[in-house]
Amino acid sequence: MRPYLLKGHERPLTQLKYNREGDLLFSCAKDHHPTLWFSEDGARIGTYIGHNGAVNTCDVSMDSTRLLTGSSDSSAKLWEVETGRCLFTFKYQAPCRAVSFSINEHLAALSTDPFMSTTPAINIVRISEDPSEQSDEVVQQLTGFSKRINRVTFTDLNGVLMSAGEDGVVRRWDLETGKVKEEAKLHEKEIRDMQLYKDGTHMVTASVDKLVKLVDTQTLEVLKVFQTDRPANAAALSPIFDQVLIGGGQDAADVTTTSDRAGGFQSRFFHKIFMEEIGSVRGHFGPINAVAFRPDGRSFATGGEDGYIRINHFDNDYLSGRFL
Amino acid sequence: MAAMKVRWGDTLDEDDSLPQNTVVGPDKQGIKTITIYKKNDKGETVKVVTKTRVSRVEKKIYAVAADRRSRLKRFGEATKEQAGDSVTVQQAEDIPFDRVQKARQTTEEKRAEKEDLKSALQGSDKSAVVGSLRDMLYRRRMERQLALARGQIAAPERPPDEDSEAGGTLPQAGSKPGGYVPPSRRAGATMSDGDSMRRREENSVRVTNLSEDTREDDLRELFSPFGPISRIYIAYDRETGESRGFAFVNFVHRDDAARAVAKLDGHGYDNLILRVEFAAPRAERS
Numbered sequence: 154m155r156p157y158l159l160k161g162h163e164r165p166l167t168q169l170k171y172n173r174e175g176d177l178l179f180s181c182a183k184d185h186h187p188t189l190w191f192s193e194d195g196a197r198i199g200t201y202i203g204h205n206g207a208v209n210t211c212d213v214s215m216d217s218t219r220l221l222t223g224s225s226d227s228s229a230k231l232w233e234v235e236t237g238r239c240l241f242t243f244k245y246q247a248p249c250r251a252v253s254f255s256i257n258e259h260l261a262a263l264s265t266d267p268f269m270s271t272t273p274a275i276n277i278v279r280i281s282e283d284p285s286e287q288s289d290e291v292v293q294q295l296t297g298f299s300k301r302i303n304r305v306t307f308t309d310l311n312g313v314l315m316s317a318g319e320d321g322v323v324r325r326w327d328l329e330t331g332k333v334k335e336e337a338k339l340h341e342k343e344i345r346d347m348q349l350y351k352d353g354t355h356m357v358t359a360s361v362d363k364l365v366k367l368v369d370t371q372t373l374e375v376l377k378v379f380q381t382d383r384p385a386n387a388a389a390l391s392p393i394f395d396q397v398l399i400g401g402g403q404d405a406a407d408v409t410t411t412s413d414r415a416g417g418f419q420s421r422f423f424h425k426i427f428m429e430e431i432g433s434v435r436g437h438f439g440p441i442n443a444v445a446f447r448p449d450g451r452s453f454a455t456g457g458e459d460g461y462i463r464i465n466h467f468d469n470d471y472l473s474g475r476f477l
Numbered sequence: 478m479a480a481m482k483v484r485w486g487d488t489l490d491e492d493d494s495l496p497q498n499t500v501v502g503p504d505k506q507g508i509k510t511i512t513i514y515k516k517n518d519k520g521e522t523v524k525v526v527t528k529t530r531v532s533r534v535e536k537k538i539y540a541v542a543a544d545r546r547s548r549l550k551r552f553g554e555a556t557k558e559q560a561g562d563s564v565t566v567q568q569a570e571d572i573p574f575d576r577v578q579k580a581r582q583t584t585e586e587k588r589a590e591k592e593d594l595k596s597a598l599q600g601s602d603k604s605a606v607v608g609s610l611r612d613m614l615y616r617r618r619m620e621r622q623l624a625l626a627r628g629q630i631a632a633p634e635r636p637p638d639e640d641s642e643a644g645g646t647l648p649q650a651g652s653k654p655g656g657y658v659p660p661s662r663r664a665g666a667t668m669s670d671g672d673s674m675r676r677r678e679e680n681s682v683r684v685t686n687l688s689e690d691t692r693e694d695d696l697r698e699l700f701s702p703f704g705p706i707s708r709i710y711i712a713y714d715r716e717t718g719e720s721r722g723f724a725f726v727n728f729v730h731r732d733d734a735a736r737a738v739a740k741l742d743g744h745g746y747d748n749l750i751l752r753v754e755f756a757a758p759r760a761e762r763s
Binding site: 197202217235431433 | 547549551553555556564567568569571
């Protein structure tokens with residue numbers, strides 16, 4: 154593999170997202186400009202200018218027309234994907250940590266951090282088809298927890314919102330009542346990433362406690378546990394193979410004290426069923442903060458604390474699946 | 478096919494010749510006909526006609542949206558990009574997908590393991606030797622017990638008679654019917670070479686405090702790193718067929734024997750501590 158190195162961000166990456174077709178790659182970093190790239194050759198299409206703080210998260214609509222970003226400047230912005238025009242800004246009192254479109258994209262969930270005296274919350278807002286009618290009216294607010302939420306995602310035909318956060322707890326919120334339906338403390342430490350499998354039946358959670366867990370979306374039952382010897386910052390499920398891609402590495406604060414070889418900054422592939430490590434791909438000079446599989450499974454992207462995004466197209470040897 | 482001209486060359490080997498196999502189609506209905514001629518057990522020619530319906534499934538991906546997006550105008554920072562900015566670079570170095578090697582035992586690995594043992598034996602760290610020896614022997618023992626349980630190998634053969642101990646026959650030699658037996662071992666051959674006999678006595682190492690299920694192969698594996706072995710004898714009880722817990726290992730060279738004694742005496746093996754010493758001459762023993 155000869156990966157593409159995308160040097161568009163000056164600060165650590167926070168999240169990577171492919172669009173549905175897999176031709177576009179969205180990246181957010183702690184600098185202020187979420188960026189759009191071609192996933193095939195890594196060419197930069199544009200940057201979304203408007204945020205005044207670290208961009209923590211993003212989500213893209215199914216038709217690849219809208220982009221939602223959440224930032225530490227206490228706002229979330231809705232963008233027109235192809236022009237980079239900001240359509241709307243949701244203003245809050247605290248950093249916006251997680252965003253997610255609902256399945257039909259009429260709704261979106263935006264989580265805000267505990268900050269000063271404000272308590273953390275997940276705000277459900279309506280997304281209008283016509284951007285001029287967009288309002289920041291909160292349809293529903295989910296509260297009752299004390300730690301920040303790092304990932305949210307809609308499931309069960311928008312009946313349930315899943316959240317994962319700093320307390321290691323994954324919650325299933327009933328959106329009819331606004332109450333927690335089920336919750337499970339899956340990790341001892343902060344959950345940094347939660348990604349659904351393409352069919353939504355199960356998901357992976359990556360935690361600082363060095364574990365990645367495969368979890369049933371409906372019951373929150375832990376199906377598999379993947380042991381990594383470093384904090385896991387991100388995990389993704391391959392859409393074509395029974396594989397889990399795990400990105401991580403030792404704590405960002407300790408990186409300068411060790412070599413990249415000792416740091417464990419590889420993207421590691423584990424077998425989803427047998428929980429054994431299959432292989433790894435090296436490249437980053439710092440911990441990996443974000444990983445994503447292209448929806449066709451033939452390529453993956455990783456974003457590191459070093460500010461680089463690396464797009465790796467698998468070679469035929471891997472795609473033949475011979476060594477699975 | 479039916480009206481084929483018979484050429485003169487074909488008539489020569491008429492007995493073996495079969496009509497050409499044919500594949501016809503797929504026709505308009507999607508039927509493919511395969512005709513195969515072959516001979517059956519009785520030597521009769523059989524014609525096998527297989528008809529298959531062939532259907533083709535095409536999957537086209539209309540990447541209209543993606544195609545349109547591939548011509549997107551640049552926006553934001555990207556508009557200010559210069560040719561030399563190299564925001565996106567393809568790495569020159571080929572980054573491999575580093576596979577984790579499975580712990581599957583190949584012959585190579587086994588050899589490596591032996592080398593490992595050898596080097597460990599030459600080193601001064603006794604614990605390394607004991608560790609690798611114990612692992613290896615335990616594994617071999619388990620494998621054998623498994624094979625025994627499955628009936629893949631025969632139960633331990635009857636112990637040799639005490640007479641044969643003096644004769645110094647290698648148990649393998651001659652155990653295979655029809656196998657080569659050197660002249661000196663053949664029936665009627667006399668052990669004329671008294672000198673070599675004496676030397677063998679000298680190079681003989683007595684191993685005691687063996688566990689009961691230690692077998693010759695185990696000892697061979699244990700001692701062979703030190704040097705060539707001419708004979709291994711394990712004392713079995715004549716009545717029960719069980720090991721009596723001691724054995725003799727004859728080395729070709731006395732130096733090797735000395736090293737074996739030095740290294741292996743007092744080593745733990747199968748939870749017992751081996752006692753390895755030079756065997757006392759026969760005269761003294763009696």
